[in-house]
Amino acid sequence: MLPYFSGKRVLITGHTGFKGSWLTLLLSELGAEVTGYALSPGEEPSLFSMIGARAAARSVIGDIRDRAALLATFRQARPEIVLHLAAQPIVRTSYREPAYTYEVNVMGTVNVLECVRQVPGVKSFVNVTTDKVYRNLEWEWGYRETDALDGFDPYSNSKSCSELVTHSYRRSFFGDGRVAVSTARAGNVIGGGDFAADRIVPDCVRAALARQPVPVRNPYSVRPYQHVLEPLTAYLRIAQAQAEAPALAGSYNVGPDDADCVSTGTLVGLFTEAWGEGMRWENRAEPGAPHEAGFLKLDTGRIRQKLGWQPTWGIRRAVAETVAWAKASRDGQDMLEVSRRQIAQFGKEQEEHERHGDTGE
DSSP states (O other): OOGGGTTOEEEEETTTSHHHHHHHHHHHHTTOEEEEEEOOOOSSSOHHHHTTGGGGSEEEEOOTTOHHHHHHHHHHHOOSEEEEOOOOOOHHHHHHOHHHHHIIIIIHHHHHHHHHHHSTTOOEEEEEOOGGGBOOOOOSSOBOTTSOBOOSSHHHHHHHHHHHHHHHHHHHHSTTSSSEEEEEEEOOEEOTTOOOTTOHHHHHHHHHHTTOOEEESOTTOEEEOEETHHHHHHHHHHHHHHHHOGGGOSEEEEOOOGGGEEEHHHHHHHHHHHHOTTOOEEEOOOTTOOOOOSBOOBOOHHHHHHHOOOOOBOHHHHHHHHHHHHHHHHTTOOHHHHHHHHHHHHHHHHHHHHHHTOOBO
Protein backbone atom coordinates (compact mmCIF):
# COMPACT_ATOMS: atom_id res chain seq x y z
CA MET A 1 0.00 0.00 0.00
CA LEU A 2 1.42 3.35 -1.13
CA PRO A 3 5.11 2.39 -1.47
CA TYR A 4 5.80 5.92 -2.78
CA PHE A 5 6.09 7.22 0.78
CA SER A 6 8.97 4.99 1.84
CA GLY A 7 11.88 7.30 2.67
CA LYS A 8 9.93 10.50 1.96
CA ARG A 9 10.23 13.45 4.36
CA VAL A 10 6.68 14.28 5.45
CA LEU A 11 5.55 17.05 7.80
CA ILE A 12 2.14 16.77 9.44
CA THR A 13 0.48 19.59 11.35
CA GLY A 14 -1.98 18.41 13.97
CA HIS A 15 -0.26 15.04 14.35
CA THR A 16 -1.37 14.61 17.98
CA GLY A 17 -5.09 14.69 17.15
CA PHE A 18 -7.38 11.83 16.17
CA LYS A 19 -6.72 11.86 12.43
CA GLY A 20 -3.16 13.04 12.93
CA SER A 21 -2.23 10.18 15.27
CA TRP A 22 -3.57 7.57 12.85
CA LEU A 23 -1.82 9.32 9.93
CA THR A 24 1.48 9.44 11.81
CA LEU A 25 1.34 5.71 12.49
CA LEU A 26 0.22 4.96 8.92
CA LEU A 27 3.12 6.93 7.42
CA SER A 28 5.55 5.30 9.81
CA GLU A 29 4.30 1.88 8.70
CA LEU A 30 4.88 3.00 5.10
CA GLY A 31 8.50 3.89 5.89
CA ALA A 32 8.22 7.68 5.75
CA GLU A 33 10.41 10.05 7.75
CA VAL A 34 7.72 11.93 9.68
CA THR A 35 7.90 15.24 11.52
CA GLY A 36 4.82 16.39 13.42
CA TYR A 37 3.92 19.85 14.72
CA ALA A 38 0.93 20.23 17.05
CA LEU A 39 -0.34 21.07 20.49
CA SER A 40 0.20 18.56 23.25
CA PRO A 41 -2.34 15.71 22.99
CA GLY A 42 -3.71 16.77 26.37
CA GLU A 43 -5.15 14.47 28.96
CA GLU A 44 -4.04 10.86 29.05
CA PRO A 45 -4.84 8.34 27.83
CA SER A 46 -4.54 9.89 24.39
CA LEU A 47 -4.64 8.07 21.08
CA PHE A 48 -1.27 9.64 20.28
CA SER A 49 0.32 7.77 23.19
CA MET A 50 -1.80 4.64 23.00
CA ILE A 51 -0.78 3.71 19.45
CA GLY A 52 2.86 4.72 19.71
CA ALA A 53 2.56 7.75 17.44
CA ARG A 54 4.99 9.61 19.70
CA ALA A 55 7.72 7.16 18.71
CA ALA A 56 6.69 7.11 15.05
CA ALA A 57 7.67 10.72 14.34
CA ARG A 58 9.93 13.55 15.36
CA SER A 59 7.33 15.33 17.44
CA VAL A 60 7.40 19.11 17.94
CA ILE A 61 4.89 20.50 20.42
CA GLY A 62 3.83 23.96 19.30
CA ASP A 63 0.91 26.22 18.41
CA ILE A 64 0.00 26.57 14.75
CA ARG A 65 -0.50 30.29 15.44
CA ASP A 66 3.23 30.64 16.29
CA ARG A 67 4.69 31.20 12.84
CA ALA A 68 8.30 31.54 14.02
CA ALA A 69 8.26 28.18 15.79
CA LEU A 70 6.52 26.56 12.85
CA LEU A 71 9.06 27.99 10.41
CA ALA A 72 11.93 26.68 12.52
CA THR A 73 10.36 23.24 12.42
CA PHE A 74 10.01 23.40 8.63
CA ARG A 75 13.63 24.45 8.19
CA GLN A 76 14.87 21.59 10.32
CA ALA A 77 12.57 18.96 8.78
CA ARG A 78 13.05 20.03 5.11
CA PRO A 79 9.80 18.30 4.12
CA GLU A 80 9.03 17.11 0.63
CA ILE A 81 5.34 16.63 1.47
CA VAL A 82 3.21 18.69 3.88
CA LEU A 83 -0.17 17.54 5.19
CA HIS A 84 -2.03 20.26 7.10
CA LEU A 85 -4.46 18.78 9.63
CA ALA A 86 -4.11 21.18 12.58
CA ALA A 87 -7.48 22.72 13.39
CA GLN A 88 -10.12 23.55 15.94
CA PRO A 89 -12.47 20.83 14.62
CA ILE A 90 -15.62 20.93 16.77
CA VAL A 91 -18.75 22.80 15.64
CA ARG A 92 -20.06 23.41 19.17
CA THR A 93 -16.70 24.67 20.37
CA SER A 94 -16.71 27.15 17.50
CA TYR A 95 -19.93 28.67 18.84
CA ARG A 96 -18.32 29.07 22.27
CA GLU A 97 -14.94 30.26 20.97
CA PRO A 98 -15.39 31.75 17.50
CA ALA A 99 -12.33 34.04 17.54
CA TYR A 100 -10.03 31.19 18.59
CA THR A 101 -11.55 28.99 15.89
CA TYR A 102 -10.80 31.55 13.18
CA GLU A 103 -7.29 32.19 14.54
CA VAL A 104 -6.44 28.49 14.36
CA ASN A 105 -8.27 27.49 11.20
CA VAL A 106 -7.62 30.57 9.06
CA MET A 107 -4.40 32.18 10.29
CA GLY A 108 -3.00 28.73 11.07
CA THR A 109 -3.42 27.91 7.39
CA VAL A 110 -1.75 31.20 6.41
CA ASN A 111 1.20 30.35 8.66
CA VAL A 112 1.62 26.88 7.15
CA LEU A 113 1.45 28.24 3.61
CA GLU A 114 4.00 30.91 4.49
CA CYS A 115 6.35 28.17 5.62
CA VAL A 116 5.73 26.22 2.42
CA ARG A 117 6.48 29.40 0.47
CA GLN A 118 9.69 30.20 2.34
CA VAL A 119 11.28 26.78 2.76
CA PRO A 120 12.63 25.17 -0.44
CA GLY A 121 12.02 21.53 -1.22
CA VAL A 122 8.28 21.11 -0.65
CA LYS A 123 6.79 19.39 -3.69
CA SER A 124 3.28 18.60 -2.48
CA PHE A 125 0.93 20.34 -0.02
CA VAL A 126 -2.51 19.07 1.02
CA ASN A 127 -4.79 21.17 3.20
CA VAL A 128 -7.35 18.97 4.96
CA THR A 129 -10.64 20.83 5.39
CA THR A 130 -14.14 19.34 5.72
CA ASP A 131 -17.36 18.46 3.92
CA LYS A 132 -18.93 21.39 5.79
CA VAL A 133 -17.19 24.05 3.67
CA TYR A 134 -20.11 24.17 1.22
CA ARG A 135 -23.09 26.51 1.30
CA ASN A 136 -25.40 23.77 2.51
CA LEU A 137 -28.85 23.97 0.96
CA GLU A 138 -29.67 20.50 2.34
CA TRP A 139 -30.59 19.18 -1.08
CA GLU A 140 -30.74 15.46 -1.88
CA TRP A 141 -27.62 15.14 -4.05
CA GLY A 142 -23.96 15.39 -3.13
CA TYR A 143 -21.96 18.59 -3.34
CA ARG A 144 -19.32 18.87 -6.03
CA GLU A 145 -15.99 20.64 -5.75
CA THR A 146 -17.29 23.42 -8.01
CA ASP A 147 -20.24 24.26 -5.72
CA ALA A 148 -20.24 27.46 -3.68
CA LEU A 149 -18.32 27.61 -0.41
CA ASP A 150 -19.73 29.25 2.71
CA GLY A 151 -20.27 27.35 5.96
CA PHE A 152 -22.96 28.38 8.46
CA ASP A 153 -21.29 28.04 11.86
CA PRO A 154 -17.86 29.50 12.77
CA TYR A 155 -16.11 26.14 12.36
CA SER A 156 -17.53 25.45 8.91
CA ASN A 157 -17.05 29.03 7.77
CA SER A 158 -13.46 29.15 9.04
CA LYS A 159 -12.70 26.05 7.01
CA SER A 160 -14.26 27.70 3.95
CA CYS A 161 -11.93 30.63 4.58
CA SER A 162 -9.02 28.20 4.85
CA GLU A 163 -9.96 26.89 1.42
CA LEU A 164 -9.96 30.42 -0.03
CA VAL A 165 -6.59 31.20 1.55
CA THR A 166 -5.16 28.04 0.00
CA HIS A 167 -6.57 28.88 -3.43
CA SER A 168 -5.08 32.39 -3.24
CA TYR A 169 -1.62 31.13 -2.29
CA ARG A 170 -1.75 28.55 -5.06
CA ARG A 171 -2.49 31.19 -7.68
CA SER A 172 -0.27 33.93 -6.23
CA PHE A 173 2.87 32.03 -5.23
CA PHE A 174 2.83 28.49 -6.63
CA GLY A 175 1.59 29.11 -10.15
CA ASP A 176 5.03 28.15 -11.46
CA GLY A 177 4.34 24.55 -10.40
CA ARG A 178 7.18 24.23 -7.89
CA VAL A 179 4.66 23.20 -5.22
CA ALA A 180 1.50 21.25 -6.09
CA VAL A 181 -1.37 22.34 -3.82
CA SER A 182 -4.69 20.65 -3.11
CA THR A 183 -7.48 20.78 -0.56
CA ALA A 184 -9.29 17.67 0.63
CA ARG A 185 -12.88 17.90 1.88
CA ALA A 186 -13.63 14.78 3.90
CA GLY A 187 -16.86 13.60 5.42
CA ASN A 188 -17.41 12.66 9.07
CA VAL A 189 -14.79 10.19 10.28
CA ILE A 190 -15.14 7.44 12.87
CA GLY A 191 -12.64 4.96 14.24
CA GLY A 192 -10.83 3.75 17.30
CA GLY A 193 -9.32 6.24 19.71
CA ASP A 194 -11.49 9.30 19.13
CA PHE A 195 -12.07 10.77 22.60
CA ALA A 196 -13.42 14.18 21.55
CA ALA A 197 -16.38 15.80 23.26
CA ASP A 198 -19.51 16.50 21.22
CA ARG A 199 -18.91 13.74 18.67
CA ILE A 200 -21.37 10.91 18.34
CA VAL A 201 -19.08 7.86 18.24
CA PRO A 202 -16.98 8.93 21.25
CA ASP A 203 -20.29 9.54 23.04
CA CYS A 204 -21.30 5.98 22.11
CA VAL A 205 -18.06 4.52 23.47
CA ARG A 206 -18.29 6.49 26.71
CA ALA A 207 -21.88 5.37 27.20
CA ALA A 208 -20.99 1.75 26.47
CA LEU A 209 -18.13 1.73 28.96
CA ALA A 210 -20.40 3.31 31.58
CA ARG A 211 -23.23 0.87 30.69
CA GLN A 212 -25.56 3.79 30.02
CA PRO A 213 -27.86 4.56 27.06
CA VAL A 214 -26.26 6.66 24.31
CA PRO A 215 -27.66 10.22 24.33
CA VAL A 216 -28.40 11.31 20.73
CA ARG A 217 -29.08 15.00 20.12
CA ASN A 218 -30.18 14.80 16.49
CA PRO A 219 -30.96 11.25 15.32
CA TYR A 220 -32.36 12.36 11.96
CA SER A 221 -29.35 14.30 10.67
CA VAL A 222 -27.67 12.57 7.70
CA ARG A 223 -23.89 12.60 7.30
CA PRO A 224 -21.25 10.95 5.06
CA TYR A 225 -19.71 8.75 7.77
CA GLN A 226 -16.50 6.83 6.97
CA HIS A 227 -13.70 5.03 8.79
CA VAL A 228 -10.71 7.26 9.50
CA LEU A 229 -8.40 5.19 7.30
CA GLU A 230 -10.50 6.05 4.23
CA PRO A 231 -9.68 9.79 4.09
CA LEU A 232 -6.12 9.30 5.34
CA THR A 233 -5.24 7.03 2.43
CA ALA A 234 -7.04 9.47 0.12
CA TYR A 235 -4.90 12.37 1.40
CA LEU A 236 -1.78 10.35 0.68
CA ARG A 237 -3.08 9.41 -2.77
CA ILE A 238 -3.65 13.11 -3.52
CA ALA A 239 -0.21 14.09 -2.19
CA GLN A 240 1.52 11.47 -4.34
CA ALA A 241 -0.53 12.07 -7.48
CA GLN A 242 0.05 15.82 -7.58
CA ALA A 243 3.75 15.45 -6.75
CA GLU A 244 4.11 13.21 -9.79
CA ALA A 245 1.66 15.12 -12.01
CA PRO A 246 1.03 18.71 -10.82
CA ALA A 247 -1.94 19.07 -13.18
CA LEU A 248 -3.88 16.80 -10.78
CA ALA A 249 -3.75 19.42 -8.01
CA GLY A 250 -7.04 21.01 -7.02
CA SER A 251 -9.87 20.23 -4.60
CA TYR A 252 -11.17 16.76 -3.83
CA ASN A 253 -14.20 15.47 -1.94
CA VAL A 254 -13.52 12.34 0.10
CA GLY A 255 -16.56 10.41 1.26
CA PRO A 256 -18.42 7.10 1.31
CA ASP A 257 -20.78 5.58 -1.21
CA ASP A 258 -24.28 7.09 -1.16
CA ALA A 259 -25.65 4.02 0.62
CA ASP A 260 -23.30 4.70 3.52
CA CYS A 261 -24.53 8.26 4.08
CA VAL A 262 -26.80 7.45 7.00
CA SER A 263 -28.67 9.22 9.76
CA THR A 264 -27.11 9.59 13.17
CA GLY A 265 -29.82 7.32 14.56
CA THR A 266 -28.89 4.61 12.06
CA LEU A 267 -25.20 4.99 12.93
CA VAL A 268 -25.90 4.66 16.64
CA GLY A 269 -28.16 1.68 15.96
CA LEU A 270 -25.30 -0.03 14.12
CA PHE A 271 -22.98 0.79 17.02
CA THR A 272 -25.28 -0.62 19.70
CA GLU A 273 -25.86 -3.73 17.58
CA ALA A 274 -22.13 -4.28 17.13
CA TRP A 275 -21.35 -3.62 20.80
CA GLY A 276 -24.10 -5.86 22.16
CA GLU A 277 -24.24 -6.22 25.94
CA GLY A 278 -27.71 -4.68 26.07
CA MET A 279 -26.62 -1.33 24.60
CA ARG A 280 -29.35 1.09 23.56
CA TRP A 281 -29.75 4.76 22.71
CA GLU A 282 -32.14 7.58 23.62
CA ASN A 283 -33.32 10.60 21.66
CA ARG A 284 -32.27 13.62 23.72
CA ALA A 285 -32.94 16.55 21.43
CA GLU A 286 -31.87 19.86 22.97
CA PRO A 287 -34.31 22.76 22.43
CA GLY A 288 -32.44 25.88 21.40
CA ALA A 289 -29.22 24.00 20.58
CA PRO A 290 -26.79 25.67 18.13
CA HIS A 291 -27.61 25.15 14.46
CA GLU A 292 -26.13 22.08 12.78
CA ALA A 293 -26.97 20.97 9.24
CA GLY A 294 -29.61 18.27 8.93
CA PHE A 295 -28.52 16.74 5.62
CA LEU A 296 -25.12 16.61 3.90
CA LYS A 297 -23.69 14.40 1.14
CA LEU A 298 -20.62 14.61 -1.08
CA ASP A 299 -20.14 13.78 -4.73
CA THR A 300 -16.82 11.90 -4.89
CA GLY A 301 -16.74 11.44 -8.64
CA ARG A 302 -13.64 13.60 -9.12
CA ILE A 303 -11.27 11.66 -6.88
CA ARG A 304 -12.58 8.37 -8.24
CA GLN A 305 -12.13 9.43 -11.85
CA LYS A 306 -8.85 11.36 -11.51
CA LEU A 307 -7.02 9.22 -8.95
CA GLY A 308 -8.80 5.88 -9.00
CA TRP A 309 -9.63 6.12 -5.29
CA GLN A 310 -12.76 4.47 -3.87
CA PRO A 311 -14.05 3.60 -0.39
CA THR A 312 -13.00 0.26 1.07
CA TRP A 313 -15.07 -0.30 4.22
CA GLY A 314 -18.82 0.34 4.18
CA ILE A 315 -20.54 1.89 7.18
CA ARG A 316 -21.35 -1.42 8.89
CA ARG A 317 -17.72 -2.56 8.63
CA ALA A 318 -16.44 0.86 9.75
CA VAL A 319 -18.59 0.68 12.87
CA ALA A 320 -17.53 -2.92 13.56
CA GLU A 321 -13.84 -2.00 13.36
CA THR A 322 -14.41 0.99 15.65
CA VAL A 323 -16.18 -1.21 18.21
CA ALA A 324 -13.44 -3.85 17.97
CA TRP A 325 -10.77 -1.21 18.67
CA ALA A 326 -12.70 0.22 21.64
CA LYS A 327 -13.27 -3.21 23.17
CA ALA A 328 -9.61 -4.13 22.70
CA SER A 329 -8.65 -0.95 24.55
CA ARG A 330 -11.15 -1.73 27.32
CA ASP A 331 -9.66 -5.20 27.66
CA GLY A 332 -6.11 -3.91 28.05
CA GLN A 333 -4.70 -5.12 24.73
CA ASP A 334 -1.61 -3.62 23.06
CA MET A 335 -3.25 -0.84 21.05
CA LEU A 336 -0.21 -0.26 18.87
CA GLU A 337 -0.47 -3.83 17.60
CA VAL A 338 -4.26 -3.62 17.30
CA SER A 339 -3.92 -0.43 15.24
CA ARG A 340 -1.16 -1.89 13.07
CA ARG A 341 -3.36 -4.89 12.32
CA GLN A 342 -6.26 -2.66 11.30
CA ILE A 343 -3.98 -0.63 9.02
CA ALA A 344 -2.57 -3.78 7.43
CA GLN A 345 -6.01 -5.32 6.93
CA PHE A 346 -7.41 -2.10 5.49
CA GLY A 347 -4.50 -1.80 3.08
CA LYS A 348 -4.88 -5.39 1.92
CA GLU A 349 -8.61 -5.00 1.30
CA GLN A 350 -8.19 -1.63 -0.35
CA GLU A 351 -5.80 -3.10 -2.90
CA GLU A 352 -8.18 -6.03 -3.53
CA HIS A 353 -11.22 -3.81 -3.95
CA GLU A 354 -9.43 -1.44 -6.31
CA ARG A 355 -8.25 -4.36 -8.42
CA HIS A 356 -11.80 -5.66 -8.69
CA GLY A 357 -13.52 -2.27 -8.81
CA ASP A 358 -15.86 -2.88 -5.88
CA THR A 359 -16.24 -1.85 -2.25
CA GLY A 360 -16.59 -3.93 0.86
CA GLU A 361 -18.83 -4.28 3.81
